[in-house]
Amino acid sequence: MKNLIHSPCATGATETAIKHYDAALRAFNIYRGDPVALCDQAIDSAPEFAMAYILKAYLFGLATEPEAASEAKTILETAKRFAKTEQEISHLAALEALLGNNWTEAAVRLDRHNNEFPYDILGLQAGHLMDFYRANARNLRDRLARVLPKWSEDQPGYSVVLGMYAFGLEEAGDYVQAEAVGKEAIERDPLDCWAHHAVAHVLEMQGRAEEGIKWMSSREPHWSGDDNFFKVHNWWHNALYHLDVGKSEKVIQLYDARVRGEESQVALDLVDASALLWRLHMEGHDVGDRWTEVANSWDAHADGRLYPFNDWHAAMAYLGAGRESEVDRILDQYRTAGESEGETARWAQVTGMPLIQGFRSFWAGQYDQAVDILHPARFIANSFGGSHAQRDVIDWTLTEAAVRSGKIGAAEALAAERLAVNPHSPINNSFLKRAKPSHKGHVAAE
Structure with missing residues (x-):
C-alpha cells in the first residue's frame, strides 16, 4: 500500500x-x-x-x-x-x-x-x-468519490472512507445510496459512529422519525459509550425524532439526562443544546433556566471571530438567558472585522449577522421583521455551517414566524415547501393547519 x-x-x-x-x-x-x-x-x-x-x-x-x-x-x-x-x-x-x-x-x-x-x-x-464546517455538500460527497476507486475492500480504513462517503451522499441528497453505504460501513466496523450518524441523517431528512428512534435504540451500545466523542450529537438526533412525533416531554428528558447531563463544554455539544432548546421554545415549551447554563458555557467560545455558526447558536442561548448585550458584542465584532481576519469574517457579515438579527427579531415577537430577514438569510448551504439537519432550524424559525405574523401566503408557501420534503411530519402539517385564516389559533401559543 x-x-x-x-x-x-x-x-x-x-x-x-x-x-x-x-x-x-x-x-x-x-x-x-x-x-x-x-x-x-x-x-x-x-x-x-x-x-x-x-x-x-x-x-x-x-x-x-x-x-x-x-x-x-x-x-x-x-x-x-x-x-x-x-x-x-x-x-x-x-x-x-x-x-x-x-x-x-x-x-x-x-x-x-x-x-x-x-x-x-x-x-x-x-x-x-x-x-462539513463550510457546508459544502458537493465536496462532502465528491472528495471521497474521487479516491474510492483506488481503495480496496481489504485495505485498513476502508470502512471509515465508506462512512464519510455515506454522509457526503446524504448531504448531496442521494438518500437511498447514502443509507446503503452507511449500513455497509457499519457492518464492516460497528464502532464507526460517523457512519451510524450518516444513516441517522438520512432518516431525519426523509421524515422517518419512528424508524429513527428504532435505529438509535438498536445501536445505542455502539454510539453512546463514555469514550465516544459523538454521543451527545447522536442523542440530539434521537431527541429530534421524538420531537417530530410530538413526544416533547421525552425530548426534555433526553436534553436533561443526555444532551446536557454532563454539561459538556465542547462547542459541537453546545450547538446541539442551543438548537434543541430553540426548537422546544418554538413548540411552546418553557425550558426554564436551562438557557442560562448553556449561555454561560458559550462564553469561552463565542468570540465573534473564529466560527460564525457557533456564534449564531451562542446568540440563541444569550437571547434565552436574557443576555442581549452578548448578542450586541458578537454583532459589533462582525461589523468591525476586516479582510485580514480571513474568510470567516465574510461569513459573519454576509450570513452570520442576518441569522442572528432574524432570530433576535423572532425572540422579541417581531415576526414580520423575522420573516423579512430570515427568508434571504436561509440560503447558506455551500457557504458555511454544518448539516442540512442542523440548518433546518432556520427554515423552521422562518415558517413559525410567518405563521405567527399572519402572513398567510408566506406561511402556506413555506409549509408546503416543508411538506414536499417531509409530508408525514406532524410539525409540518401543523404549520399548514395553523396558516389557514380559518384556524383560530394560527398565531401559535407564545
Whole structure:
C-alpha cells in the first residue's frame, strides 16, 4: 500500500511512536477514545515525529474553539521544524490556511493533497470535516468519490472512507445510496459512529422519525459509550425524532439526562443544546433556566471571530438567558472585522449577522421583521455551517414566524415547501393547519 502517513519512513518516526500514532489516528477516525493523549505518547517516544504534530494540530484546529485554535497554531510551528516529505509539507499548507480562518483555501489544498495521496486517511478526514464546517455538500460527497476507486475492500480504513462517503451522499441528497453505504460501513466496523450518524441523517431528512428512534435504540451500545466523542450529537438526533412525533416531554428528558447531563463544554455539544432548546421554545415549551447554563458555557467560545455558526447558536442561548448585550458584542465584532481576519469574517457579515438579527427579531415577537430577514438569510448551504439537519432550524424559525405574523401566503408557501420534503411530519402539517385564516389559533401559543 502506498502513500500511508504511518509509513516507517515518516519523518522522525520510531516503531513505538508509529504504534501510538496509529492508535491516535484510529481514535480520530471513529471519534472514540483520546487521540490527543495518544499523539502525545507518540511525540514522547519520538520528539521529532512530524506527523504526530500534524495530527494533533488538526485535532485542535478543527474544534472550532478559540483556545484550541490558538494551541493548534503553536503545534503547527513545531511541526514546521520537522516536516520534510512532500506529504508532510502539503499538510502544513492546509493547516496554515485553516488556522488563518480561510476554510475554503484549506479544503482546496486538501483536494489537491488527496489527489496525490489518496490513501492518506488523515488528509481525507480533515478535508471531509472542512467540507462539513463550510457546508459544502458537493465536496462532502465528491472528495471521497474521487479516491474510492483506488481503495480496496481489504485495505485498513476502508470502512471509515465508506462512512464519510455515506454522509457526503446524504448531504448531496442521494438518500437511498447514502443509507446503503452507511449500513455497509457499519457492518464492516460497528464502532464507526460517523457512519451510524450518516444513516441517522438520512432518516431525519426523509421524515422517518419512528424508524429513527428504532435505529438509535438498536445501536445505542455502539454510539453512546463514555469514550465516544459523538454521543451527545447522536442523542440530539434521537431527541429530534421524538420531537417530530410530538413526544416533547421525552425530548426534555433526553436534553436533561443526555444532551446536557454532563454539561459538556465542547462547542459541537453546545450547538446541539442551543438548537434543541430553540426548537422546544418554538413548540411552546418553557425550558426554564436551562438557557442560562448553556449561555454561560458559550462564553469561552463565542468570540465573534473564529466560527460564525457557533456564534449564531451562542446568540440563541444569550437571547434565552436574557443576555442581549452578548448578542450586541458578537454583532459589533462582525461589523468591525476586516479582510485580514480571513474568510470567516465574510461569513459573519454576509450570513452570520442576518441569522442572528432574524432570530433576535423572532425572540422579541417581531415576526414580520423575522420573516423579512430570515427568508434571504436561509440560503447558506455551500457557504458555511454544518448539516442540512442542523440548518433546518432556520427554515423552521422562518415558517413559525410567518405563521405567527399572519402572513398567510408566506406561511402556506413555506409549509408546503416543508411538506414536499417531509409530508408525514406532524410539525409540518401543523404549520399548514395553523396558516389557514380559518384556524383560530394560527398565531401559535407564545
